Amino acid sequence: MASTTTPRALTDIRQEAQSLERRARLRKSVNTTLTYALMTALAIFFLFPIVVMVVSSLKPDDQITSDMRSINAFIPRNTTTSNYSCPDYNQPGSACSPDGTNAGLFERMPFGRVFFNTVFITTSIVALGLIVNSMAAYSLARLRWFGRRPLLTLIIALIIIPFEAIAVPLLLQLRDFPWITDAGWLNTYHVQIFPFVADAFSIFLFYQFFIGIPRDFDEAARVDGANPFSIYFRIILPLSRPVFATVAILQFLTHWGSYLWPLMSTASAGLEIRPLPVAMQIFFGQAPRQWGDIMAFATLATVPVLLVFLMFQKWFIRSVAASGVKG
Amino acid sequence: MLIKRNRPRFDEKTAEQITALAMFAPAGLLLAFFLILPFVNAFRLSLTDQPLVPRLITTTNENGDTVRVQEAAENVGLDNYRDLLSLRVFRLEAERDDQGQVIRDEAGNIEYESARAYLRPAGMQSLAEFNLLGSRYVLGATDAPFYRSLANIFTFVILVVPLQTSFALGLAMLVNQKLPGKNAFRTIYFSPVVTTMAVVSVLWFFLYNPSSGLINSFISVFGLGPYDWLDHPASAMISILLLSIWQGVGFQMVIYLAGLQEIPEELYEAAGLDGANTFQRFRFITLPSLRNTTLFVAISTTILAFKLFVQVDVMTFGTGGPSLSTITPILHMVNQGFREAQAVGYASAIAVVFVLLVLAISLVQRRVLSSER
Numbered sequence: 001m002a003s004t005t006t007p008r009a010l011t012d013i014r015q016e017a018q019s020l021e022r023r024a025r026l027r028k029s030v031n032t033t034l035t036y037a038l039m040t041a042l043a044i045f046f047l048f049p050i051v052v053m054v055v056s057s058l059k060p061d062d063q064i065t066s067d068m069r070s071i072n073a074f075i076p077r078n079t080t081t082s083n084y085s086c087p088d089y090n091q092p093g094s095a096c097s098p099d100g101t102n103a104g105l106f107e108r109m110p111f112g113r114v115f116f117n118t119v120f121i122t123t124s125i126v127a128l129g130l131i132v133n134s135m136a137a138y139s140l141a142r143l144r145w146f147g148r149r150p151l152l153t154l155i156i157a158l159i160i161i162p163f164e165a166i167a168v169p170l171l172l173q174l175r176d177f178p179w180i181t182d183a184g185w186l187n188t189y190h191v192q193i194f195p196f197v198a199d200a201f202s203i204f205l206f207y208q209f210f211i212g213i214p215r216d217f218d219e220a221a222r223v224d225g226a227n228p229f230s231i232y233f234r235i236i237l238p239l240s241r242p243v244f245a246t247v248a249i250l251q252f253l254t255h256w257g258s259y260l261w262p263l264m265s266t267a268s269a270g271l272e273i274r275p276l277p278v279a280m281q282i283f284f285g286q287a288p289r290q291w292g293d294i295m296a297f298a299t300l301a302t303v304p305v306l307l308v309f310l311m312f313q314k315w316f317i318r319s320v321a322a323s324g325v326k327g
Numbered sequence: 328m329l330i331k332r333n334r335p336r337f338d339e340k341t342a343e344q345i346t347a348l349a350m351f352a353p354a355g356l357l358l359a360f361f362l363i364l365p366f367v368n369a370f371r372l373s374l375t376d377q378p379l380v381p382r383l384i385t386t387t388n389e390n391g392d393t394v395r396v397q398e399a400a401e402n403v404g405l406d407n408y409r410d411l412l413s414l415r416v417f418r419l420e421a422e423r424d425d426q427g428q429v430i431r432d433e434a435g436n437i438e439y440e441s442a443r444a445y446l447r448p449a450g451m452q453s454l455a456e457f458n459l460l461g462s463r464y465v466l467g468a469t470d471a472p473f474y475r476s477l478a479n480i481f482t483f484v485i486l487v488v489p490l491q492t493s494f495a496l497g498l499a500m501l502v503n504q505k506l507p508g509k510n511a512f513r514t515i516y517f518s519p520v521v522t523t524m525a526v527v528s529v530l531w532f533f534l535y536n537p538s539s540g541l542i543n544s545f546i547s548v549f550g551l552g553p554y555d556w557l558d559h560p561a562s563a564m565i566s567i568l569l570l571s572i573w574q575g576v577g578f579q580m581v582i583y584l585a586g587l588q589e590i591p592e593e594l595y596e597a598a599g600l601d602g603a604n605t606f607q608r609f610r611f612i613t614l615p616s617l618r619n620t621t622l623f624v625a626i627s628t629t630i631l632a633f634k635l636f637v638q639v640d641v642m643t644f645g646t647g648g649p650s651l652s653t654i655t656p657i658l659h660m661v662n663q664g665f666r667e668a669q670a671v672g673y674a675s676a677i678a679v680v681f682v683l684l685v686l687a688i689s690l691v692q693r694r695v696l697s698s699e700r
Contacts, residue, residue: 035504039501042512045573046516046519047518049519049531050522052534068540068541069539070544133354135350135354136350136355139350139351144343145344145347145348146344160630162634164678165366165678165679165681166365166678168369168660168664168675168678169365169366169369169675173368195361195362198354200362227346228343229350256521257524259636260657263661264661276523277523277637280525281525291533298526298529302523302526305522305523306522309521310514313514316517316521317514317517317584320517320520321585323582324585324620324624
């Protein structure tokens with residue numbers, strides 16, 4: 001008897017194990033499917049405004065509004081580039097502007113100039129900031145001097161001051177302050193750059209990184225007669241590429257969208273020196289409000305940055321992570 | 328080596344001090360001039376009636392000629408703070424007819440005298456009217472929009488911080504799983520962070536359009552709406568909140584992702600052996616391990632949320648409307664100091680109150696969150 005039941009029991013157990021395994025596998029694949037469904041739904045949530053923006057920028061105005069009622073909002077139909085440019089809009093018989101009023105973005109505002117302004121201002125802030133802030137951090141982290149401790153405390157305290165709170169007093173302070181030429185400060189490029197070059201949080205990030213570099217490196221260099229400045233240049237800088245990338249990206253993200261300060265400090269200047277966010281606000285308020293042109297503006301302001309982000313996405317994400325881990 | 332040792336140490340030390348100072352100086356001077364000085368000035372100006380554009384007055388100089396000179400700002404003490412913060416409660420009397428009987432409307436409610444009779448002489452506007460212990464009161468403020476901005480920003484912060492923080496954590500856990508394609512999703516969730524707030528505000532203004540906006544079309548599929556979104560006082564702030572989370576949550580997600588990756592895998596394995604389920608693992612391993620990350624995310628989101636300005640300014644055309652339902656302290660400050668009133672002294676008082684508020688909140692938050700177990 002025993003010899004006949006045992007194999008049967010074994011088969012039962014094996015079958016049971018197989019069905020358990022199958023069930024576990026099924027549960028896992030259901031879980032995975034659900035996870036992907038959720039992740040896709042979220043991806044749609046994060047992407048739909050951008051897709052609608054790009055697609056709408058390629059449609060005539062009336063098409064944009066009527067397509068918003070259906071899935072057509074995401075589908076390019078009757079595509080045209082006239083929202084971007086319609087050079088002969090005021091000529092009779094113009095293809096992109098039959099009624100003679102439908103100018104494109106490029107005819108309505110100097111978009112290229114505005115884009116350049118933002119690139120120029122942001123790049124200047126980032127580049128000058130990297131030099132100035134890293135030097136200050138090096139001085140605080142690796143040199144022995146009287147100012148070290150009190151100044152470090154001060155820098156950390158300064159991180160908390162919101163720029164918004166000092167914007168109005170700063171405006172007043174700069175209004176009558178001399179500049180190397182007669183131009184003064186207001187309504188210039190430099191008023192949009194210099195207030196942001198030195199940044200307490202950037203100094204703090206550099207400091208955190210520099211303090212972790214082993215001292216043996218500079219001791220050795222010092223014995224060879226290197227001065228502190230050449231140690232900074234020859235030893236610290238080459239070792240610190242990651243933190244430079246981090247600070248550059250964080251500063252870029254902060255200042256690319258800068259709005260309040262240019263709004264105030266360049267209030268009486270034309271668009272030839274004002275940046276994208278301010279131009280967007282002006283263009284948005286400008287009659288006639290043609291959504292096609294506005295979407296063209298939004299697309300051209302967004303897509304290049306998105307492409308840069310896609311190219312360096314690993315660095316972007318690493319930088320942001322670093323700002324939290326150390327902050 | 329020998330020569331170096333024989334040289335007095337003093338020189339080397341002095342040299343290092345000078346180099347250190349020289350390397351710190353550029354950042355130090357810039358911070359002093361562009362951050363510390365205006366910060367100190369904010370306090371100083373808040374005690375004056377400084378206008379943005381100096382007032383010109385006609386006066387006679389020592390030669391007896393009439394000249395126009397800039398009028399110096401006057402010290403007004405704490406007047407700006409009084410105008411900004413003054414609150415008063417007035418008790419309203421019931422309206423009575425000739426016989427001294429209380430007048431009631433058709434529904435039987437007592438009719439009260441107009442609050443304006445009290446508010447106007449005091450230079451105040453009504454913040455709220457309320458009944459308490461059988462009497463009717465009106466709460467007046469000299470700067471009602473300021474108190475509205477405080478109420479709005481507190482509502483915004485109280486909603487956005489827990490929502491955005493937990494959403495960010497959820498996203499981070501989702502893309503932290505070992506699944507193919509997770510990097511693509513990570514990139515997608517982060518991409519709104521690199522868009523420009525002023526630009527996406529305009530874009531969302533378009534999507535929120537009550538009659539032809541995509542969002543109303545979308546929710547109508549589920550039988551919801553249409554809602555007025557930005558055009559209704561009850562939903563305007565929520566609309567701005569949704570857009571703000573959309574734009575900002577990817578940043579916090581990445582910070583959480585970094586935190587999650589620091590949690591040792593062994594902790595989860597040990598918990599698995601002890602028979603902990605998914606929720607228990609989250610509750611007793613993930614959350615406690617992320618305490619510092621949560622502290623950072625919550626505090627930085629709070630400070631950012633308090634500074635709410637760009638979205639509101641662009642989407643409401645600087646008004647903070649409808650009926651002040653989206654006005655924020657920074658918008659009020661910009662309007663007072665720079666746009667309508669151009670009263671720099673007054674705007675500085677708003678700035679000072681704002682800084683103290685943000686400082687106090689982040690200190691309290693740090694204490695509360697770090698003592699939590």
